[in-house]
Amino acid sequence: MIDRELLDDCVHCGFCLPTCPTYGPLRQEEMDSPRGRILLMSGLVDGTVELTATTVQHFDRCLGCMACLTSCPSGVRYDRLIEETRAYVEDNYHRSDDDTFLRALIFATVPHPRRLRLALALTPPRLPGPLAPFADLKPPWRSAELPPEVTPAVGVRRLRVGLLLGCVQRVVFGNVNSATARVLAAEGCEVVAPRNQECCGALHLHAGRPEEGRRRASRLAEMFGDVDAFVVNAAGCGSHLKESELPLRVVDVSELLAELGPLAERHELDVRVAYQDACHLGHAQGIRDAPREVLRVIPGLELVEPAEQAICCGSAGIYNLTQPERAGELGERKAANVATTGADVYAAGNPGCLVQVSRYLRRAGRKLPALHPVELLDASFRGVPAAELLSQARR
Secondary structure (H helix, E strand, O other), rough: OOOOOHHHOOOOOOOOOOOOOOOOOOOOOOOOOHHHHHHHHHHHHHHHHHOOOOHHHHHHHOOOOOOHHHHOOOOOOOOHHHHHHHHHHHHOOOHHHHHHHHHHHHHHOOOOOHHHHHHHHHHOOOOOOHHHHHOOOOOOOOOOOOOOOOOOOOOOOOEEEEOOOOOOHHHHHHOOOOOOHHHHHHEEEEOOOOOOOOOOOHHHHHHHOOOHHHHHHHHHHHHOOOOEEEEOHHHHHHHHHHHHOOOHHHHHHHHHHHHOOOOOOOOOOOOEEEEEEEEHHHHHOOOOOHHHHHHHOOOOOEEEEEEEEOOOOOOOOOHHOOOOHHHHHHHHHHHHHHHHHHOOOEEEEEHHHHHHHHHHHOOOOOOOOOEEEHHHHHHHHOOHHHHHHHHHHHH
């Protein structure tokens, strides 16, 4: 059930309103703000609000981006409240047949890399009805390469770390995992990346399936129990694993690199990069400086900041599949802010952001390469010329 004490922490001041993507930038309906949703949650707890289609719709419209966490002066744990509420909805509300089918399809494919790879390969350019978002969001194929199961440290070993391969990351942005392993090894880390690891459970937790989410996180903890740190290069996964209170240290790759300090030689990479804070990196984990530190030490790289950094791009786990209209509005807005910077490259620390924003950049006629910061660092380590990197990334 929804925690009454957590609800009572909210003093309804409204500081969350301007940063909420479903309230501030697009529309201004109170029940689509964190404050309004907390009022609905309170009504569910005390019995004055019924769990109707309208009530559920307001909860479903929440991206779970956690911008409200960083703007709240009272420290309200909205992250826990929305997760508890979504679990309550899934246990007590009967969704429409279309919605039930869509969610079942998502969880039957996305957390399973082999199935996801096959589904993407077979997805035609257009699909009907509730399946349309799958075709619309199908990203251009980049690479599904996997790093070795063990990548030895270059020189003296500083740490032994595990690497999460992920679901979408492994299938669509496998080169991010390979780049991560190479970069960490160059900075003195032995990298362990077993291929039989499963989904971390972040998608499940954020969609109202907390038990499954925690079970998956615990299984990963058992697999990587003997490493100094468990490295994640997908912000949503990292946020979930940190919140799961596992018996191992979970770190974002940029967080660990900033902590270790530069060791490997950086070669010049003359590119202009628009870096976006992934919501579950900036808002949920509070990691903003580390990715910028990692990028700023690359000679020749110019870092630029898109406007409205605090506003979500609309990806948000499965949000752009279940709420495509609102996700699209946010994606267009974010892409326009990125394009305005005049950057050569769009960068973010989460695969969902890379898929979402690059899609709307392409629709606007701006086919910017979408890269994880660690890919830029890897290119600098290997001395890849900027023109070659941009050419490869656009394919």
